Amino acid sequence: MTPPDHRFLRALRREPVDATPIWIMRQAGRYLPEYRATRARAGSFLALAQTPELACEVTLQPIRRFALDAAILFSDILTVPDAMGLGLHFVEGEGPKFARPLRDAASIRALGVPDPATSLRYVTDAVRLIRHELHGRVPLIGFAGSPWTLACYMIEGEGSASFARAKALALQDPALMHHLLDVLARSVATYLAAQAAAGAQALMLFDTWGGLLTPTMFTEFSLRWLGAVVAQVRAQAPEVPLILFSKGANAHLEGLADTGCDALGLDWTIDIGDARARVGTRVALQGNLDPAVLAATPATIRAQAAAVLDAFGPHPGHVFNLGHGITPDIDPAHVAALVDAVHELSRRG
Amino acid sequence: MTPPDHRFLRALRREPVDATPIWIMRQAGRYLPEYRATRARAGSFLALAQTPELACEVTLQPIRRFALDAAILFSDILTVPDAMGLGLHFVEGEGPKFARPLRDAASIRALGVPDPATSLRYVTDAVRLIRHELHGRVPLIGFAGSPWTLACYMIEGEGSASFARAKALALQDPALMHHLLDVLARSVATYLAAQAAAGAQALMLFDTWGGLLTPTMFTEFSLRWLGAVVAQVRAQAPEVPLILFSKGANAHLEGLADTGCDALGLDWTIDIGDARARVGTRVALQGNLDPAVLAATPATIRAQAAAVLDAFGPHPGHVFNLGHGITPDIDPAHVAALVDAVHELSRRG
Numbered sequence: 001m002t003p004p005d006h007r008f009l010r011a012l013r014r015e016p017v018d019a020t021p022i023w024i025m026r027q028a029g030r031y032l033p034e035y036r037a038t039r040a041r042a043g044s045f046l047a048l049a050q051t052p053e054l055a056c057e058v059t060l061q062p063i064r065r066f067a068l069d070a071a072i073l074f075s076d077i078l079t080v081p082d083a084m085g086l087g088l089h090f091v092e093g094e095g096p097k098f099a100r101p102l103r104d105a106a107s108i109r110a111l112g113v114p115d116p117a118t119s120l121r122y123v124t125d126a127v128r129l130i131r132h133e134l135h136g137r138v139p140l141i142g143f144a145g146s147p148w149t150l151a152c153y154m155i156e157g158e159g160s161a162s163f164a165r166a167k168a169l170a171l172q173d174p175a176l177m178h179h180l181l182d183v184l185a186r187s188v189a190t191y192l193a194a195q196a197a198a199g200a201q202a203l204m205l206f207d208t209w210g211g212l213l214t215p216t217m218f219t220e221f222s223l224r225w226l227g228a229v230v231a232q233v234r235a236q237a238p239e240v241p242l243i244l245f246s247k248g249a250n251a252h253l254e255g256l257a258d259t260g261c262d263a264l265g266l267d268w269t270i271d272i273g274d275a276r277a278r279v280g281t282r283v284a285l286q287g288n289l290d291p292a293v294l295a296a297t298p299a300t301i302r303a304q305a306a307a308v309l310d311a312f313g314p315h316p317g318h319v320f321n322l323g324h325g326i327t328p329d330i331d332p333a334h335v336a337a338l339v340d341a342v343h344e345l346s347r348r349g
Numbered sequence: 350m351t352p353p354d355h356r357f358l359r360a361l362r363r364e365p366v367d368a369t370p371i372w373i374m375r376q377a378g379r380y381l382p383e384y385r386a387t388r389a390r391a392g393s394f395l396a397l398a399q400t401p402e403l404a405c406e407v408t409l410q411p412i413r414r415f416a417l418d419a420a421i422l423f424s425d426i427l428t429v430p431d432a433m434g435l436g437l438h439f440v441e442g443e444g445p446k447f448a449r450p451l452r453d454a455a456s457i458r459a460l461g462v463p464d465p466a467t468s469l470r471y472v473t474d475a476v477r478l479i480r481h482e483l484h485g486r487v488p489l490i491g492f493a494g495s496p497w498t499l500a501c502y503m504i505e506g507e508g509s510a511s512f513a514r515a516k517a518l519a520l521q522d523p524a525l526m527h528h529l530l531d532v533l534a535r536s537v538a539t540y541l542a543a544q545a546a547a548g549a550q551a552l553m554l555f556d557t558w559g560g561l562l563t564p565t566m567f568t569e570f571s572l573r574w575l576g577a578v579v580a581q582v583r584a585q586a587p588e589v590p591l592i593l594f595s596k597g598a599n600a601h602l603e604g605l606a607d608t609g610c611d612a613l614g615l616d617w618t619i620d621i622g623d624a625r626a627r628v629g630t631r632v633a634l635q636g637n638l639d640p641a642v643l644a645a646t647p648a649t650i651r652a653q654a655a656a657v658l659d660a661f662g663p664h665p666g667h668v669f670n671l672g673h674g675i676t677p678d679i680d681p682a683h684v685a686a687l688v689d690a691v692h693e694l695s696r697r698g
Binding site for chain 1: 510511512513514516517520521560561562563564565597599600617618619620623639640641642643644645646649652653656676678
């Protein structure tokens with residue numbers, strides 16, 4: 001068992017730590033040659049994500065290489081819509097697509113909450129296996145996509161620069177959009193609670209497209225349902241800390257903190273000290289080095305890591321991370337330089 | 350001659366207007382069938398932008414169709430680096446590329462300020478022709494890219510999600526980056542002043558990638574050089590109003606207003622009333638309807654336009670626009686609905 005006083009879990013609870021914990025979004029990813037080898041063996045991204053043994057293997061790869069303070073389940077936010085029957089597949093070089101996107105009210109009204117014990121069993125199996133294989137070395141994070149973000153993909157059927165179809169539905173038939181978001185909130189909360197029951201020791205909710213909304217629409221269509229997910233997860237898994245990351249939504253930090261989550265993820269376009277001044281000690285903060293810094297020299301990486309640590313200051317409640325996922329072009333030696341710098345520079349006593 | 354009391358120019362000067370003026374970023378673009386026909390005739394985007402008669406034709410097309418309050422020169426922000434010798438070309442479906450990107454200090458130190466009278470003559474010729482063909486119907490806007498944005502493209506050699514090369518150079522050799530930004534600021538200011546001398550009645554500076562920076566880097570590498578361009582344009586063309594648009598940089602509105610520009614462009618992720626409360630009457634504000642709204646029904650477009658007008662309130666100093674460029678999928682009838690709604694809903698007395 002991971003001790004409950006691991007520095008990652010302590011930081012999420014805003015308790016003092018011996019050094020600032022760090023993990024990296026997309027740490028199990030294409031910048032690692034061992035990931036690319038496993039991915040090639042799996043044949044497809046989806047086979048990798050849906051085979052517990054392979055998902056476990058790539059989840060552990062960065063933990064073996066670096067002194068990271070948390071593992072994160074290798075999966076995809078679109079597993080939930082897939083389990084709802086939309087038919088997820090990945091087109092090489094084009095990203096995710098759904099065979100059956102939501103194009104009418106009837107298909108939205110027909111959606112139900114998927115049972116994690118059946119259609120998402122491969123995820124909870126992976127969580128159990130990873131927990132076993134981690135041997136308590138570091139805590140395991142489970143995750144899901146936010147209702148708004150999932151709705152965007154489900155309505156468009158694929159990624160989009162603007163998600164204009166989803167926004168048009170929200171503006172033209174808000175009742176129908178809220179029906180969809182309600183089903184998604186219950187699905188996501190049930191899914192996150194199932195990951196916690198299978199062994200995930202922290203949970204993260206990715207609101208990838210909330211930042212594309214006007215303030216009014218963000219409050220109504222994204223934030224409201226983030227709050228619903230937090231409340232429902234709290235009720236089902238009260239002990240498991242929940243991190244909320246709404247990319248590009250720095251204008252809404254106070255509202256995000258008010259959801260009752262334990263921590264907020266931050267992108268790099270805000271000073272983490274300013275963010276802390278705004279949300280106080282209500283939540284821990286996770287972030288927020290610009291991922292592009294990892295393309296610079298180790299000396300520059302160290303200096304920029306120091307700047308983030310200094311901006312946060314000597315308070316409890318900081319989990320170091322990038323402000324967005326690591327990119328495939330990064331030299332793994334630069335990741336090692338970052339992880340070591342964060343631990344060395346933040347060492348207490 | 351366009352009267353100097355045209356409502357677009359009055360709004361930029363924060364003077365009362367009979368109705369809120371509107372123009373649309375990328376109003377001369379692929380959503381118009383007549384644009385697609387002229388583009389096909391030109392053979393390439395670059396031929397279209399570099400042939401004054403064709404650039405004039407597409408600039409005028411949206412003015413013929415809609416009751417827009419300003420025309421904007423059809424051109425590209427990368428004309429300046431092209432004139433500096435980098436070899437601009439467009440690869441179908443991939444966007445702009447430079448044949449000779451900046452990959453070492455020597456190539457940066459070798460750059461000079463291009464003379465608008467020679468290497469950018471096709472632009473000033475287009476401005477003169479458009480002014481003549483407009484017959485004073487609406488004012489003409491000239492534009493350029495910001496020093497930081499141009500540096501990003503010049504260092505990467507093409508578009509990028511992260512511009513990690515440009516950021517690494519800024520962090521690792523700030524003196525060299527500032528040398529580049531200084532040359533670019535002087536080039537851009539000279540270029541904008543030449544457009545004004547040729548007849549442009551307002552100027553706009555697009556800081557497309559400033560919003561990808563941390564607050565510290567934004568201040569040092571983007572904002573500082575925006576201020577330099579504004580000051581130099583002011584000195585060379587004191588009568589011509591200057592609009593600054595730093596996409597995704599809503600956290601920095603106060604600093605942007607302090608540059609001494611006349612107006613700030615806003616994306617749609619901020620309430621325009623909140624923006625006005627922050628910058629006061631120092632600048633006019635241009636924006637900020639979510640471009641995705643144009644994919645909704647005309648009734649929804651009208652309601653959302655009303656929401657933006659209401660958020661700004663009954664003060665002088667509003668130029669209506671989208672928060673980003675119009676997308677190629679939009680029905681021109683929806684643009685007409687927007688333009689008419691803005692004029693009708695804002696009509697005074």
